[in-house]
Amino acid sequence: MNKKTLIFTALLAAGTGAAAQAETFKFAFQGSLNGLDPYSLNETFTLSSLGNAYEGLTRRGADLAIEPALAERWEIIEPNRWRFYLRKGVKFHNGNDFTAEDVAFSVDRVRSEGSDLTTRVPADAKVEIVDDHTVDFVLTGPNPILNYEWDTFYIMDKEWTTENDAVKVTSASDTTPNYSSLNANGTGPFKIVSHEAGVKTVYEKNDGWWDEIKHNVDTVEFTPIPSDATRVAALLSGELDMVYPIPVQDIKRINDNAGTVALTGPELRTIFLGMDQMRDELLYSDVKGKNPFKDEKVRKAFYQAIDIEAIKNKVMRDLATPSAIMISPFLFSKSSEFERYPYDPENAKKLLSEAGYADGFTVGMDCPNDLYVNDEAICQAVAAMLARVNIKIDLNAQPKAKYFAKVLASGGFDTSFYLLGWTPGSLDSWNVLSNLMSCRTEAGEGSPFNLGGFCDEKIDKLTGEVLVEIDPEKRDGLIAEAYKISHDNAYYIPLHQQGLAWGVADNVELVQRADNQFKFRFINKN
Amino acid sequence: MIGFATRRLIQAMIVMLVVALLAFTMFRFVGDPINQMVGIETSIEEREALRERLGLNDPIPVQFLRFVTNAAQFDFGTSYQFRQPVSELFAKRIPATLELSFTSALFALVVGIPMGIYAGLNRESPISKFFLSVSLIGISLPTFFIGILLIFLFSVTLQWLPSFGRGDTVQIGSWWTTGFLTISGLKALILPSVTLGLYQMTLIMRLIRAEMLEVIRTDYIKFARARGLPNRLVNFRHALKNTLVPVITITGLQLGAIIAFATITETVFNWPGMGLMFLQAVQNVDIPIMSAYLLLTAFLFVAINFIVDILYFYIDPRLRVGRP
Numbered sequence: 001m002n003k004k005t006l007i008f009t010a011l012l013a014a015g016t017g018a019a020a021q022a023e024t025f026k027f028a029f030q031g032s033l034n035g036l037d038p039y040s041l042n043e044t045f046t047l048s049s050l051g052n053a054y055e056g057l058t059r060r061g062a063d064l065a066i067e068p069a070l071a072e073r074w075e076i077i078e079p080n081r082w083r084f085y086l087r088k089g090v091k092f093h094n095g096n097d098f099t100a101e102d103v104a105f106s107v108d109r110v111r112s113e114g115s116d117l118t119t120r121v122p123a124d125a126k127v128e129i130v131d132d133h134t135v136d137f138v139l140t141g142p143n144p145i146l147n148y149e150w151d152t153f154y155i156m157d158k159e160w161t162t163e164n165d166a167v168k169v170t171s172a173s174d175t176t177p178n179y180s181s182l183n184a185n186g187t188g189p190f191k192i193v194s195h196e197a198g199v200k201t202v203y204e205k206n207d208g209w210w211d212e213i214k215h216n217v218d219t220v221e222f223t224p225i226p227s228d229a230t231r232v233a234a235l236l237s238g239e240l241d242m243v244y245p246i247p248v249q250d251i252k253r254i255n256d257n258a259g260t261v262a263l264t265g266p267e268l269r270t271i272f273l274g275m276d277q278m279r280d281e282l283l284y285s286d287v288k289g290k291n292p293f294k295d296e297k298v299r300k301a302f303y304q305a306i307d308i309e310a311i312k313n314k315v316m317r318d319l320a321t322p323s324a325i326m327i328s329p330f331l332f333s334k335s336s337e338f339e340r341y342p343y344d345p346e347n348a349k350k351l352l353s354e355a356g357y358a359d360g361f362t363v364g365m366d367c368p369n370d371l372y373v374n375d376e377a378i379c380q381a382v383a384a385m386l387a388r389v390n391i392k393i394d395l396n397a398q399p400k401a402k403y404f405a406k407v408l409a410s411g412g413f414d415t416s417f418y419l420l421g422w423t424p425g426s427l428d429s430w431n432v433l434s435n436l437m438s439c440r441t442e443a444g445e446g447s448p449f450n451l452g453g454f455c456d457e458k459i460d461k462l463t464g465e466v467l468v469e470i471d472p473e474k475r476d477g478l479i480a481e482a483y484k485i486s487h488d489n490a491y492y493i494p495l496h497q498q499g500l501a502w503g504v505a506d507n508v509e510l511v512q513r514a515d516n517q518f519k520f521r522f523i524n525k526n
Numbered sequence: 527m528i529g530f531a532t533r534r535l536i537q538a539m540i541v542m543l544v545v546a547l548l549a550f551t552m553f554r555f556v557g558d559p560i561n562q563m564v565g566i567e568t569s570i571e572e573r574e575a576l577r578e579r580l581g582l583n584d585p586i587p588v589q590f591l592r593f594v595t596n597a598a599q600f601d602f603g604t605s606y607q608f609r610q611p612v613s614e615l616f617a618k619r620i621p622a623t624l625e626l627s628f629t630s631a632l633f634a635l636v637v638g639i640p641m642g643i644y645a646g647l648n649r650e651s652p653i654s655k656f657f658l659s660v661s662l663i664g665i666s667l668p669t670f671f672i673g674i675l676l677i678f679l680f681s682v683t684l685q686w687l688p689s690f691g692r693g694d695t696v697q698i699g700s701w702w703t704t705g706f707l708t709i710s711g712l713k714a715l716i717l718p719s720v721t722l723g724l725y726q727m728t729l730i731m732r733l734i735r736a737e738m739l740e741v742i743r744t745d746y747i748k749f750a751r752a753r754g755l756p757n758r759l760v761n762f763r764h765a766l767k768n769t770l771v772p773v774i775t776i777t778g779l780q781l782g783a784i785i786a787f788a789t790i791t792e793t794v795f796n797w798p799g800m801g802l803m804f805l806q807a808v809q810n811v812d813i814p815i816m817s818a819y820l821l822l823t824a825f826l827f828v829a830i831n832f833i834v835d836i837l838y839f840y841i842d843p844r845l846r847v848g849r850p
Contacts, residue, residue, distance in 0.1 A: 034607045042565025177610045197608040199798040225796045233689045237681040401557030401811045409570045444570050
C-alpha cells in the first residue's frame, strides 16, 4: 500500500465517519407534551419544549438574560409606545416569510378566548404595523416589564394558521382536534417532525435557522417516562442521553455510575409556608373563636421553630438554598439585604406563650405530595419541628389534583396552613407582589394565590407603584420595601429555593437553565 | 342455548350500567380537572368560563345522562390533557397493550403447562419442589418489584434488553402498530411480558399440578394403566385432557386480568399502552380517559366471561344435558 492510497483510505474513513454521525439525542421527562398549540397551556415543560420549534420576539440566554430573537432590537419611542424592529429574512419551517403581519396575528390569537397565555400582552395594548418589519405596541400606561414574558410568547405564521383553520386556540372543550395542536410551524432551531402525545415526539434540526447553529445534533427524541425508577434506569443503561428530573436520593447513584453524571443547580422556584390570616376562626384547629395566625408572634414562632438547615441537609440532601424572601435571589438585586430569622425553638416557645398559647395548639396542614421535590417529606419535617414547640400538626398530604382543588380559589381557599411553591412567570417581583402578597376578596379577586388572604395596604400601594415605575433603581427600592414589610410581619415563611437535578450522559454537554427550561440549541454530543 | 345467551346478555348490560354509574360517581372525588388544564397563573374568571364550557357546572344527573348516551355511541369525549378524541387515543394505544398481553399469556401457557404437568407427575422430585418454590415467589412478589428487579439485572447491569418502551414499531393498516416485526421490538417485549405473565404462569402451573394429582388417582387412569397403555398416552391423552376444563376458565378470566391490569407493568416499563395512559390520566384528572378505560375494562371482562361460559357449554357435556 503506497502513501497515496493510505491517505485516500484515511480520507474515506473520515468521510464515512462524518456521514454516519447523524447524532440523535434522546431524553425523557416525567410529564408529557400534551399538545403543540403554543397558547393552550401556560406550563413550563410545554413552553420549554415548544420553544425549540417556535420563537418569540425575545428569548432568554443560558443565564436567563433577555436577548433579541425575532426582533433584532426595540426601543421605547414614547413612554407608552414601544417599537420593535423585526429580523429580516427569517422563514417559518414551511418556507413562509416572517413579517409584521404574523406578529399582529399572534398578538390577537394569544389574547383570544381559550388561550391560557392571555396575560402575555396587556388586553388594552394596541398593535400598529409600521412596515413589514417594524411593529409598534401602544399601551395605555407605562409598563417597564412589557416584554419580560415574551420569550415564551411564540410567534405563529398567520398564513399557515389561517389555511389550516387553526385560528381559534385549541381548548379542552373542543370536540375535534385542532390542527395546531398536532402540528407545529415555527421559526426555531428545530422542527417537530412527529408527535404522538404521551408517547414520543421527534424533532429535527432546522438547517435554515437564522442564527448561528452551535449545537451538533440532527434529531432529538423525547419520551415521557412518568415513573422515577424507570427514568433513572433508562439513563443508567445508556439508552437515553439525558433524563429529568431525577430524585435527589438517586443523585449519588448516577454520579457513581460510569458514564453518567447528575447536573444540579438552583431553580427559581421558592418553596414557602402560608397561613390563613383572613378568617376569624381557623377551619382546621382546636383554637375556637379566634385565629392564632392573625397574631404576628405566632407566625414568628412558627418561623423560628423551623430548622431550615436540617431540612436542607436531611430532606433535600443539600439540593436546596434556604431563602429569606419570596423570590429567587437571582431575580432580585437587593435580595442580599434580607436574612432569615434564626432557628430558635426557645424563642418560639416564648413567643407562643406571650401570645397565650403556652400549651400550644393543633392545626391542620395541607401539603402536595407529587408537585415539588420531596414536598411531603418537607411537611413531615416541619410537623416534627413544630411538635417540639408544642404545636401539633394534622398533616393532609395529597396529590396535586386534590390539593389544588382544596386550597385554591375554586375550593374556597379551604386551608389553615399550607406549603406552596412559586416561580414568577415574568421572572420579576411584580408577579410575586400581585399574585401572592396583595389583598384579596373571599372569592379570590385581587391576589388569587394569596391563599392565606392576609392584607397589608402598604404592600398593595407599593405593588401599584412598582407596576408603573420605569426607573430600575427606584423600582427595586419599592420592591425591597414591600418584601421588608412581608418579612417584618412574617406574612409568609419562605423555606428554600429547591434545586434542579438532571441526569446526563458524560459525553453530552448542555445548559441547565434555572427556569428549568431545556433548550436543544445548547446541546453538544461528543 | 339461545335463552341462556340472552339471559347472559341482559346480565352483562346491567353490569355495564352499574360500572358506568360507579365510574361516574368516583371521578367526582379525584380532584378538580380545571387546575390540570390551565397554568397556575390563569385567572379565576377564565377557570370558571372553562368549567362552564366543559359542562362541569350542569346538575349531576344531566352530566351522567350525557355521559351514558355518548358512551353508548362509543363517543367518550375529548381528553382534557391531550385535547384529542378519547376513542382515537385508545385506538392508538390498544395495539401495544394487546401485543403485550398476548405475549405474556403465551408465555404463561407455554411455560406454565409443562411445568405443571411435570410437577403433577413427579411430585417428589427435587425439580418439582424447585418449581413450587419459584412459583411461590411469582405469586407473592408484587409486579412492580419484579419489573424493577428485571430492569436492574438485564438492562442496567447486563445491558442486554431495553428498560422501557416498545422499540421500533411497524405500521400495519391504518391504525395497528406492531413490535413483532423488528428486532428491537421483540427485545423490548421480553421483560415486560415476563413480568406481566409471571403471576399467571405460576397460577396455571399450580392449577395443572393439583388437577393432575387428582385425576391420576381416579379409576379410569388406573384402568388405563392396567390395560397396559404406554405412560405417554395415559398422561397426556387421558389425564391432561381432563384437567383442562378449569384451566380454560381460569386462562380466559386471567386474559382479561392481564389486559386490564397491565397498568402497573406498563408504568414500570413505560409501555405506551392503555394502562400507562390511564395512570397518567388519573394523575391529571383526565376524566374522559378514566371513564372510558373503566368502561372498556368492564366490557372486556363481561365479554370474556360470556365467551368462556359459551365455551364451557361445548367442552363439558354434562352442562348440555341438564339444560333445556
